[in-house]
Amino acid sequence: MRVPKRRMATISLLVSVALVAASCGSDGGGDTASEETQAVDEGSVVTTGGDTETDASSDTAGATSIVIAIADEPSTLDPQATEDGNERAVTDNIYETLLRRNSETNELEPLLATDLPTQVDDTTWEFTLREGISFTNGEPFDAEAAAYSINRVMDPEYSSAQVDFYGGITGAEAVDATTLRVLTSDLDPVFPARMYRLKMVPPVASAEAAFTENPVGTGPYTMVEWKRGEEVVLTANPDYWGEAPAVTDARIRFIPQSGTRVAGLQTGEIQLATLIPPEQASDSPKTLSREGIEFPVYRLKNYEGILQDPRVRQAMNYAVDKDAIADDLFSGFATVATCQPLTPAHFGYNPDLEAYPYDPDRARALLEEAGYDGEPVSLLGATGRWLKDTEMHEVVIAYLTDVGFNIEPDIRPFSSYIEEFVKTVGDVQPDVGFVSASNELFDASKIESYYLSTGGLSSFVNDDVDAALDAARADPDPASREASFHEALSFGCLDDPVFIFTVNLQDIYGAVEELNWEPRSDGSLYIPEMSLG
Amino acid sequence: MLYFLTKRLLVGLLVIYLVATAVFFITRVVANPELSFLPVDASPEQRDAVRSYLGLDRSLIAQYWEYLTNLVRLDLGESFWQPGKSALSIVLDRLPASLALNTVAIVIALLLAIPMGTIAALKPGSTLDRTTTTVSLLGLSAPQFWLGFMLMLLFGVRLGWFPTSGADERLSIVLPALALALPTAGKIAQMMRSTMIDELGRPYILTAEAKGITALDRVRHHAFRNSLVPVLTQGSFEYARMLAGYTVVVETVFAWPGVGLLTVQALEQQDLMLLQAVVIVVASMVVIVNLATDVLYTRIDPRIELS
Numbered sequence: 001m002r003v004p005k006r007r008m009a010t011i012s013l014l015v016s017v018a019l020v021a022a023s024c025g026s027d028g029g030g031d032t033a034s035e036e037t038q039a040v041d042e043g044s045v046v047t048t049g050g051d052t053e054t055d056a057s058s059d060t061a062g063a064t065s066i067v068i069a070i071a072d073e074p075s076t077l078d079p080q081a082t083e084d085g086n087e088r089a090v091t092d093n094i095y096e097t098l099l100r101r102n103s104e105t106n107e108l109e110p111l112l113a114t115d116l117p118t119q120v121d122d123t124t125w126e127f128t129l130r131e132g133i134s135f136t137n138g139e140p141f142d143a144e145a146a147a148y149s150i151n152r153v154m155d156p157e158y159s160s161a162q163v164d165f166y167g168g169i170t171g172a173e174a175v176d177a178t179t180l181r182v183l184t185s186d187l188d189p190v191f192p193a194r195m196y197r198l199k200m201v202p203p204v205a206s207a208e209a210a211f212t213e214n215p216v217g218t219g220p221y222t223m224v225e226w227k228r229g230e231e232v233v234l235t236a237n238p239d240y241w242g243e244a245p246a247v248t249d250a251r252i253r254f255i256p257q258s259g260t261r262v263a264g265l266q267t268g269e270i271q272l273a274t275l276i277p278p279e280q281a282s283d284s285p286k287t288l289s290r291e292g293i294e295f296p297v298y299r300l301k302n303y304e305g306i307l308q309d310p311r312v313r314q315a316m317n318y319a320v321d322k323d324a325i326a327d328d329l330f331s332g333f334a335t336v337a338t339c340q341p342l343t344p345a346h347f348g349y350n351p352d353l354e355a356y357p358y359d360p361d362r363a364r365a366l367l368e369e370a371g372y373d374g375e376p377v378s379l380l381g382a383t384g385r386w387l388k389d390t391e392m393h394e395v396v397i398a399y400l401t402d403v404g405f406n407i408e409p410d411i412r413p414f415s416s417y418i419e420e421f422v423k424t425v426g427d428v429q430p431d432v433g434f435v436s437a438s439n440e441l442f443d444a445s446k447i448e449s450y451y452l453s454t455g456g457l458s459s460f461v462n463d464d465v466d467a468a469l470d471a472a473r474a475d476p477d478p479a480s481r482e483a484s485f486h487e488a489l490s491f492g493c494l495d496d497p498v499f500i501f502t503v504n505l506q507d508i509y510g511a512v513e514e515l516n517w518e519p520r521s522d523g524s525l526y527i528p529e530m531s532l533g
Numbered sequence: 534m535l536y537f538l539t540k541r542l543l544v545g546l547l548v549i550y551l552v553a554t555a556v557f558f559i560t561r562v563v564a565n566p567e568l569s570f571l572p573v574d575a576s577p578e579q580r581d582a583v584r585s586y587l588g589l590d591r592s593l594i595a596q597y598w599e600y601l602t603n604l605v606r607l608d609l610g611e612s613f614w615q616p617g618k619s620a621l622s623i624v625l626d627r628l629p630a631s632l633a634l635n636t637v638a639i640v641i642a643l644l645l646a647i648p649m650g651t652i653a654a655l656k657p658g659s660t661l662d663r664t665t666t667t668v669s670l671l672g673l674s675a676p677q678f679w680l681g682f683m684l685m686l687l688f689g690v691r692l693g694w695f696p697t698s699g700a701d702e703r704l705s706i707v708l709p710a711l712a713l714a715l716p717t718a719g720k721i722a723q724m725m726r727s728t729m730i731d732e733l734g735r736p737y738i739l740t741a742e743a744k745g746i747t748a749l750d751r752v753r754h755h756a757f758r759n760s761l762v763p764v765l766t767q768g769s770f771e772y773a774r775m776l777a778g779y780t781v782v783v784e785t786v787f788a789w790p791g792v793g794l795l796t797v798q799a800l801e802q803q804d805l806m807l808l809q810a811v812v813i814v815v816a817s818m819v820v821i822v823n824l825a826t827d828v829l830y831t832r833i834d835p836r837i838e839l840s
Contacts, residue, residue, distance in 0.1 A: 212616070229627055230700055263697040
């Protein structure tokens with residue numbers, strides 16, 4: 001027994017390796033189904049074909065129940081308290097708003113109201129509400145309930161995290177049972193856009209402490225159970241005033257690891273999963289994606305220091321290969337931003353702007369013209385907060401260094417990064433600061449945070465941009481308001497770049513083949529729009 | 534025995550107090566809680582509101598004193614992530630799921646490890662010994678994160694025997710429990726093997742052998758029970774390690790709704806109060822496990838007295 005000692009150890013090792021290899025292989029298409037990858041169309045929805053060997057099809061065919069996996073558990077199911085997508089994934093299906101966005105065009109349309117609101121005077125808007133609708137606990141939905149809902153979310157005592165979204169609303173009152181008036185502090189052209197997020201709550205039930213765990217809405221679903229740490233179970237509201245949804249039962253599960261969500265899709269335990277990382281998209285039976293509202297950008301300080309000369313900031317934009325970032329870093333699940341933190345779905349989007357082409361020679365020439373000679377440029381970034389933020393910094397710093405910049409990176413964990421990043425103009429700010437700018441209001445006014453010299457996250461001072469944004473703020477005429485935004489965005493792109501613009505990230509969902517659904521621009525997981533078959 | 538238990542209980546309380554103090558100062562001094570709580574574009578007013586809500590506008594000593602007095606009353610504050618809920622109640626809600634998972638895992642680990650270690654010890658150096666040792670070393674060195682995904686892909690996706698995640702079905706516990714059990718089984722098997730080898734070489738075993746008692750009976754009636762004491766020590770240590778660490782990884786991988794997953798949620802939500810409650814509850818559980826182990830010693834080996 002001299003030789004076998006070592007041989008046995010080798011054999012055991014080989015057996016284990018083989019086991020592991022076998023399990024790895026299953027991750028693609030299995031042994032029968034070949035791993036076909038088909039890019040179906042070049043539009044926003046891309047389908048990757050694959051695994052059909054599981055018995056998922058027999059489980060879900062004709063079924064009226066669906067399991068959706070989201071990454072994190074909601075903190076509360078009170079739809080007016082927080083500002084996080086986890087709560088919305090559930091409450092979007094239980095509660096309703098006066099207005100909503102059309103899933104295809106993203107246009108505002110009435111839901112609990114009968115039409116878009118009309119303006120009574122500069123600071124008063126009037127809604128006419130649908131009649132005969134009740135909350136699932138029997139409380140009537142009328143103008144009193146609507147006024148209560150609006151006043152509740154704006155109440156400083158209640159301290160909702162959503163208040164910023166609803167801007168200058170000062171109060172609401174019922175004129176009669178179906179007529180609601182909402183008052184704003186100033187003329188607010190964005191008012192209708194704000195209302196697509198404000199959910200209507202029942203006055204009696206929402207006053208109780210247990211409301212955070214026992215949602216009561218007017219919507220297509222009611223909650224059956226909230227298993228903490230695990231899932232929320234929904235069932236169709238039998239008394240729903242609108243069309244009955246095709247899916248009658250839904251479970252929204254909380255699964256933090258994307259790999260686990262994908263495994264659930266492969267076995268058919270889950271039919272839809274959110275937040276699939278680009279590199280795992282091909283493992284999912286089907287991938288759905290749509291341009292989202294996140295724009296990773298590098299904020300540039302324009303009023304002092306080495307970046308004061310606009311040519312230096314233009315050079316930075318020429319230096320970065322945006323296509324490479326979209327195609328390689330995000331595996332194609334991103335589109336190059338058109339030199340503005342907006343998509344065409346946003347009001348105020350400037351269609352004339354184009355991304356800076358990747359032109360390192362031009363960047364070097366501009367730097368020479370500007371007399372830049374290797375002075376240090378500080379770059380503040382966060383790591384581990386946003387999708388691929390660390391990799392993004394590595395790539396961008398490499399591009400900038402390539403054309404001659406001397407970058408001094410300061411990459412920190414979020415909690416320490418944010419202390420530096422929130423310093424405003426007048427305080428000590430970094431020359432370059434990474435942030436993921438998002439805009440769920442679908443209105444260009446949200447750019448004020450970065451473009452206005454007094455903006456909360458701004459390191460940018462430009463009188464012309466300030467003037468344009470001031471003009472837009474209280475402009476009731478959509479055409480001239482849009483023109484003001486176009487002007488501000490144009491300055492911030494060409495003459496005096498606000499950011500190094502990079503890409504617009506797509507929201508990526510994994511799904512089973514049987515799921516019929518188009519992701520929405522606003523990221524809402526609205527189950528009545530889904531069907532299986 | 535009573536004196537011993539009281540003493541151990543007091544030491545346990547001291548441990549919990551030290552852990553609580555460490556948590557307090559680490560979270561207050563190292564991090565900046567109010568900034569981590571809020572979104573990037575929170576207004577200065579929101580920041581002030583959060584500061585006063587958390588009591589961060591008062592001196593550190595005043596905060597610490599209040600924290601300790603509340604701790605004595607078992608008031609660990611309100612969760613920031615789930616407003617209106619006491620942090621302690623959230624943790625206690627999740628505790629049964631973790632205890633169930635860890636208990637199943639340690640039982641599987643012992644059921645695998647004790648026979649493996651014993652068989653390996655019967656003929657040290659034999660093929661059987663080499664094989665079991667290699668297998669247990671493999672289990673021991675596999676990181677739970679990787680092992681968890683491998684088990685999920687093999688038994689969940691490829692073979693379809695068990696659910697890949699969640700806690701919905703009775704069988705859902707199998708894969709996360711295996712991911713916890715296999716590395717632990719490796720360690721305990723090694724321990725079992727070496728103690729059994731020692732034990733089988735002792736004079737009383739040689740005497741038994743001389744009297745003609747078979748190898749199986751020598752193990753069964755004599756050596757086995759004596760080898761269990763170190764295995765129990767190791768097992769209880771491993772159980773505490775699972776509770777205080779490995780479950781974080783395994784519950785996250787398998788979306789198992791226990792305290793481990795809650796820890797990750799509390800961290801991601803920067804929920805200071807909840808994190809404190811998790812750490813203190815887990816520390817208490819470890820103290821209890823150690824105490825229970827001391828009592829178990831006397832059951833296995835009557836020579837051990839707690840005094």
